[in-house]
Amino acid sequence: MEQEDIVIEMSHITKDFPGIRANDDVTLQLRRGEIHALLGENGAGKSTLMSILFGMYQPDSGTIYKDGEPVTILSPNDATDLGIGMVHQHFKLVECFSLLDNIILGAEDSRLGFVTKKKGREKVNALMDRYGLHVDLDKKVSDVSVGIQQRTEILKMLYRDNEILIFDEPTAVLTPQEIEDLMQTMRSLAKEGKSILFISHKLNEIMEVADRCTVLRKGKCIGTVATKDTNIEELAEMMVGRNVSFTVAKEEAKPGKTILDVKDLVMRDHHTKKNTINHVSFDVREGEIVALAGIDGNGQNELVQGIAGLMPIESGSVIINGVNVTRRSIHERIKLGMSYIPEDRHKHGLVLDFNLEEDFVLQTAKDKQFAKHGIIKKKDRRDYANELIEGYDVRSGQGSVTIARSMSGGNQQKAIVARELDRPHCLLIACQPTRGLDVGAIEDIHKKIIHDRDKGTAVFLVSFELDEIMNLADRIYVIHGGELVGELDPKKTNIKEIGLYMAGAKRDDRKGNQQ
Amino acid sequence: MSEAKENKKPLYRFVRTPFARSTGASLISILIGILCGFLIMLICASFANADPGEGFALLLAGPFSSKRYAASQFGTMLFYTGPLILTGLSVAVAYKTGLFNIGAPGQFLMGTLGSLLVALSINTTGNRGLGILVWLLAILVGIVLGILWALIPGALKAFFGINEVITCIMTNWIAANIVTWVFSARPDLMNTGAGKTGYLIQPSVTGNYTPTLGLDRLFHSGTYNSYLDMGLILAVLLAVLMWFILNKTTLGYSMKACGYNKEAARYAGMKHRFYIMVAMGIAGGLAALAGSLYYLNPNIELQWQSVYQELPSYGFDGIPAAFLANCNPIGVIFAALFIRYLSASGTFLQKAGYNKYFADLIIAVIVYLSGFARFFRERIERTQGIRDKLGVSYFGYIGWKCKRFGAKFQGCFSSKKQKEETTVTKPSDSQSEEGGKK
Known part of the structure; x- marks a missing residue:
């Protein structure tokens, strides 16, 4: 009935x-x-x-x-x-x-x-x-x-x-x-x-x-x-429409020289006068994925924006590829090979009123490939956009001239990932790279990040999803209250242990404080 | 009659393109604006001894209101259009970079100041070649002054985050006072003829005026030449240049990126402070050029004494010119032309018993309604969507709409159950052209 x-x-x-x-x-x-x-x-x-x-x-x-x-x-x-x-x-x-x-x-x-x-x-x-x-x-x-x-x-x-x-x-x-x-x-x-x-x-x-x-x-x-x-x-x-694997197969990491070196970094909130990042030191080497685990709001955003140059640094240093960039502009960091998938795709990641082909060249619009004497090479730009749309399965109504605002959130994220992975880079900072995506797309992006690592990129991954971290990371740092409280090997740890570090119930005094 | 057949008509497809929809929406705005203006004319006619019919006819006729002087009036209207295009561009370019340049009047005045000081101080009468050189110098000095003036709010915005609207308004009044103060110290530039006070001499007196290229004689009525000079050509060329910069160059790309999303521009490593300064600089240069070109016309003289009391309307008129054109540089040309056309009737309106500012009032209504263009576009889309779904003609749609409204109206007074019944419209399978007849 x-x-x-x-x-x-x-x-x-x-x-x-x-x-x-x-x-x-x-x-x-x-x-x-x-x-x-x-x-x-x-x-x-x-x-x-x-x-x-x-x-x-x-x-x-x-x-x-x-x-x-x-x-x-x-x-x-x-x-x-x-x-x-x-x-x-x-x-x-x-x-x-x-x-x-x-x-x-x-x-x-x-x-x-x-x-x-x-x-x-x-x-x-x-x-x-x-x-x-x-x-x-x-x-x-x-x-x-x-x-x-x-x-x-x-x-x-x-x-x-x-x-x-x-x-x-x-x-x-x-x-x-x-x-x-x-x-x-x-x-x-x-x-x-x-x-x-x-x-x-x-x-x-x-x-x-x-x-x-x-x-x-x-x-x-x-x-x-x-x-x-x-x-x-x-x-x-x-x-x-196909089999989905929830874990991605990856080979042993072969870390090379240090690409990102953060030394004794301190960042301060100028309203509350409190340190949001407290004497943090770590490094990321080429060919490895280093993940930062932690509960949202423990300083991940500040740390990443400090490294990327969006927020001022109080003391300490950030070294990218051997160059001290602590006081350098964002532009210089990008030129040194920094790619950055931001946590907020609407605020930082995209100009929503631009179309896809404009958004794809946000950092590279002035490069020889896309402009000559300050005049945009429209055809090259469009060809490049179509290449990325194809290669990263970005779905949109009108192809390369689709306005970013009209696209679904997942496809906006795919577009950002495409742009950041395709640009020549030696360091990838990925903040919540799969937020709001479905399992198929998550699998895709995980594969692409691992592929990127295998090409020799140093990957710094920030995520609130422990599954994602366990899946991808070669090394794990845990952040709590603006301090690094532990460095873990994903093969020797489990989600429960990371959870204890994240909650602040356990800490590794060797790390997090300046030796 | 059937939908499939209708689908193939070119007109059917054309009225559903985005271009047709947005143009249609703009035209509806203008039409309603004019009708509202006429309504105001009707109402005012009862207070004053005015003739609304004649007034409306004069308004629509614009520069052709006077048959005898139509040609020269038309030419002069074109002359007035030039500076308006430039101030409109000034506002539009700044707006594309996320800045609201309400400082165009001040920049306009600084351009006027620089240009007139140069052009009136050096006497080149009799040597036209040298006169043109001095004219060029005057223009350049005006532009540079305007750029520097606009960079004050620009720098305050870029480095200290101070809202440009506030600083622009302040610099406007400072500029106005500076102009009066500087010229009050230059009695040698005064026009004291014919009992005039407070006027400067015309640029034609010292020989450094804008070349007319014979355009003034092209539009003449008898012996009476129009004011038209090459300023209009310059303005149109600059509009094209601005369109090119905004749409085809990396400079324009970066400026727009900063305007649409400052944070994303910063994230991408763009120097957003630099682009704010560039945008304000360009805006200031354009507005200053408007002032230079206006006052370097051989026939125009500056009433310097009252400048500090009233900002030049050109600067503010740039705002409607820009927004009527949706900040598209090419569109600004036509928007400026349209505004000037309507205001050309100005003094002639007195013939019908109206104040000469009546044209401005009606322009204001139209500009106000242009803000509704988007609303009209959405209405058009919605109406077309519903008509396609019901498969009815336009009159069928109106009939359906009335029926629906009546049903809702009835529903207010009847029980809830009835209300639900009436708002549920049966779909098209068993219905006549009128829609939902049951």
Whole structure:
């Protein structure tokens, strides 16, 4: 009986964008009271499909049925009228409003033009009790954590009596504890009869929380499976279209001469007058991958930006390829062979309003290869861009003239990786190189980084993912509170031990302090 | 009638190209702006003894408002366009580098100061060859002064991060006071003829004026020549040059990178301070050249005494010229021409009983609406999208829209269940051209 209770059916949906077919004859059925995951690589068309359901795009063909009745959804307002709500990846909250104001905003009661919040507050309180979703309604958005903001978004949907809840990559911004809470919430919502669509490319989360899973690949619907009948490997294969190995094979490192040498580095936050980096010394040699493990916010960003020249150094020295660059410009460091995959792709990595061929030459625009007497050689630049797009599988609507802003996050990251790996370099600083990428792309980038190492590049990898570090590193440093607290050999250690170092429970006094 | 057939029509495809959509949006903005202007004219007509019909006709006729002097008026309008193109470029180039150059009036004045000091101090009457050399020198001095002047806010922005808008506004007024102060110490440059006070002599008196290349006689009405000189040609050439620099050179590439994302430019090793200075320098040079070319025209004389009270409107008019053109250097040429065309009616509006500043008012409305161009573009896209989906003609779309609005309106007064029913529109399989009839 439950089988037939389909709330939403998106039938044979096709949507074209200039140069790309985002959805190709996709059919998706959502049952009442189920958690339905939508899985796919970056740019597979998940977000487009949900945007169509939410009325932000119109499908070129295909029909949406609600409770068996065909409906036309032309705007998010229509979607709300049909009981469809969405939690966006980037929350849509008014920062300076209280949580209550945000929840009732747009659906508030009013009397003689004045907002009356009493009824709203009662309703929200009842909802909080019913679903166990407690927040302090009088706090301002800017004062609460990301997890609470997400709860507010969920309450917003519940307040509007939505029956179909869409979650767009809800776990990307959460801590492990918050993720656990969210899973709990989703289960209790489903139990109460709400139907949930859950967009993700994190396989273990899908296995944990979803009842069924629809997989998209390059805009096509590959199939819908029940999670209890499948496993992670099978899902990964459906998503990527080939076998995915979660560990990358690599040979023994053959370290050569020292490329990056950091000596007794001190960096200071000029507002708090505290040392963010405290007497850090380490080196990276050619042909090896040195990873920096640590919990976010322990000085990784500062350390990397100090080495790259984006932040001032208080004392100590940074030596790249034998040249002391402590007081040198970023330009000189790049000329010495520094490549740098930044942690924030929107802030540092790309000029979002440039197109791909412009973004690919951000550091090399003036090189002889791309310019002559200050005039851009357009054709050479375009050929180079097409080469990178091909070689690194950067997917975009209009090829080399696609504006970076219009690309999906994963493909933006691929573009940065392509640029940094392809430029002649002897040092690669990779900060979270696979953040926000799906397993297929992660495997690709890991392979490329190892290949780069084998060519003799010194690689300095910063990551919050211990799996990634264990997979790639030849040596591991652990940072805690701005100090290096340990140097480990990945073959002789395990995740648990690194975790102890990261939490500051264990430290190796030989390292981290200046000998 | 069927969608597939319609798809093949060239017109159908053309109106869906990005170019057609954005041009259409701009035209809608201008049209609505003109209509709003007319509305204001109508309203004002009831206060004053004015004739809105005649006023509107005069406004649209621009320089052709006066039949007798149409040719010379048109030429003079072209002359006024030159400096406006330059100040528009000044704003546009700075904006592409992420700077809002509201200091164009000050730079304009510094150009005026430098050029007039040189051109009026050296007398070359009778020797046209030497006059042209001095004219060139005057232009150069003006540009250099303008560049240096613009580098003050530029350096403050680059090295201390001080907002350029604030420093630009301050340097504007400093420039205005400097101009009045310098000329008050030069009684030898005053035009004291015909009971005039506060005016400088015209560049034609000392012989160092902009070559007209016969353009002034090309547009003449009887014996009355227009003001047109080679300044317009220079301005157009510079617009093309700026377009080239911004789009085809590594300098422009780096400037735009700094403007769009300063942090990414820094990350890539670009010297963002340097490019801020370069952009302000170019902007200052362009605005200064506007001042030089305007006041080196043989017929223009500077009212130096009141400069400190009122900044030159050319500097500020550059802002609408740049934004109407979406900061595209080539577009600035046409935007400047359009603005000058409308304001050419200026004094003629008095014939219809309107103040001569009425043209400026209507330009302001149009510029204001140009900010909505994006909004209109999105409306066009949306309307076309819905029409394609429903497969209806434009009138069918309006009918559908009215029906939908009516349904929503009704829904406000009826129960929730009814509301849901009415907002659900049936798709096209069983519907007539009007859409959703059930």
